[in-house]
Amino acid sequence: MLYYVLMLSAAAVVLLASDVRSESGRWAAFFLLSAATGGVARLWLQSPLPHVWFETAQMINQTVTPYGVLVFSLVYAGGATAALTKRRRLKGWLLLPPAAMLGYALLRGDLEPNYPLMLIWAAPYYLTACVLLIASYLRETDRRMRRGRLITVVITVPTLLAVVAFIHVAKAIWPDFDFFGYISAFFVYSFAIALLCVFVYGVLGVKVRVESDSLAGAMKAAGMGTSLLNHTIKNEVGKIAISVENLRGAPEGSGTDEQLAVIERAAAHLMEMAGRIHSRTRDFAWNPARxxxxxxxxEAMAPLRERFARQGVTVVEAYDETEPLFADPVHLREAIGNVLANAADAMEAGGALETQIRRDRRDIVLSVRDNGAGMPSELLDRVWEPFYSTKQGKGNYGLGLSYVHQVLRKCGGRAEIDSKPGAGTVVRLRIPRSRKMKEGAGP
Incomplete structure (x- = not known):
């Protein structure tokens, strides 16, 4: 019994420690802790403590856990993009049945759960949670996110269905049925799958990486900070070099002001980025604004227009009217610039570039589409990894898309990529609408 409590409590602590700012992680930790009270109740039943302690823990377990599970599923399925006001209101309404049941139990002075009554509201809470989790997996289009949602379904749905069958249905029919052994087995199943996946794929944002040499890990982290700064310097110096080359070949008074403005912006951006990126051992500074x-x-396109023209790349821009974003403009502009620079690298012999901004029900989507060589599907899962690059050469540190991924996480959104050999590549930056984010908020 103690192992059951420790197992669920440890899982909750790990989720909170990995990213306390993640709302889905906080709610997952909440329902795990409330589920652990079931084990606490059993321990108290076997102890010399007053029987009311057991009844109280059991009532909390049976009423709070379904609420926590359902709210977690709503947050997880909706991501960081659901309307916060509506979500808060829904959380309040969903709290009414468990609050009413607790109040009724206190009024009648009997904390023993009324299982036929719970079958009416708690079982639908669990079943709805299962439907939401499965729907979030089926609806997901991003390959990496889809795999993560499938893992969440495999871990949670069988256990939630077991809770409905062995607790709510069985106890409503056979009041003396002892469900705890069956439910414990399913929780062990969920914990084992989660433990396996957390080392291989990651679960709810938690991934464990075994580092054989702590010094080597520290050196890699420090090296990434330097490389990230070098990557920024390379990009900005390249923009300055292109503008200087354009100035040398331009007749006096013909567009020199525009080229000087590009140089001025690139130099200012370089200084700001250099001041903000302390090292990869720390998170980069994030100063969100509208x-x-x-x-x-x-602005990200401006220093690359000459390069696209020189390479024979036609540029089509289509920007819908959208509400302002709440993000760090320096880092987001740099992230967009990295995506555009990758598109330019993919079309050195000419091509077509399409940049688009649109909004859907949840996100503002910034997309960059090129018709370059494209990439095979087996490389797509690795493009966000630090130091991984499909390009060869001294100037390629393999940090451009890794940086983009980090910036989008800071925005509370995500980056997606689709590519096929010979068909080009499209990168979508999805940023939540109507989100009042704190620094570094994530999904």
Whole structure:
């Protein structure tokens, strides 16, 4: 019994420690802790403590856990993009049945759960949670996110269905049925699958990486900070070099002001980035503000227009009217610039580039599509990894898309990529709408 409590409590602590700012992680930890009270109740039943302690823990377990599970599923299925006001209101309404049941139990002075009554509201809570989790997996289009959602379904849905069958249905029919052994077996199953996946794929944002040499790990972290700064310097110096080359070949008074403005912006951006990126052992500085996505896209495009023209790349821009984003404009502009630079690298012999900004029900989507060589599917899962690059050469540190991934996580959104050999590549930056984010908020 003690192992059961420790297992669920440890899982909750790990989720909170990995990213306390993740709302889905917080709610997952909440329902795991409330589920652990079932084991606490059994321990108290076998102890010399007053019987009311057992009844209280059991009532909390049976009423709070279904609420926590359902709210977790709502948050997880909706991601960081659901309307916060509506979500808060829904959480309040969903709290009414468990609160009413607790109140009724206190009024009648009997804390023994009324299982036929719980079958009416708690079982639908669990079943709805299962439907939401499965639907979130089926609806997901991003390969990496889809795999994560499938893992969550495999871990949680069988156990939730077992809770409905062995607790709510069985106890409503056979009041003396002892469900705890069956439920414990399913929780052990969930814990074992989660423990396996946390080392291989990651679960709810938690992934364990075994580092054989702590010094080597520290050196790699420090090296990444330096490489990330070098990557930024390379990009900005390249923009400055292109503008200087354009100035040398331009007649006096013909567009020199625009080229000088590019140099000025690149130099200012370089200084700001150098001041903000302390090292990869720490998180980079994040200073969110309201910013216009179309303006950021145009600013990121400006220093690359000459390069696209010289390479014979046609550029089509389509920017819908959207509400402002709440993000760090320096880092988001740099992330967009990295995606555009990758598109330029993919079309050195010419091609077509399409940049688009649109909004859907949840996100503002910034997309960059090129018709370059494209990539095979087996490489797509690795493109976000630090130091991984499909390009060869001294200037390629393999950090551009890794940085993009980190920036989008800071925005509370995500980056997606689709690519096929010979068909080009499209990168989508999905950023939540109407989100009042704190620094570094994540899904």
């Amino acid at each position: 910013c216009d996505p179309a303006s950021l896209m145009r």
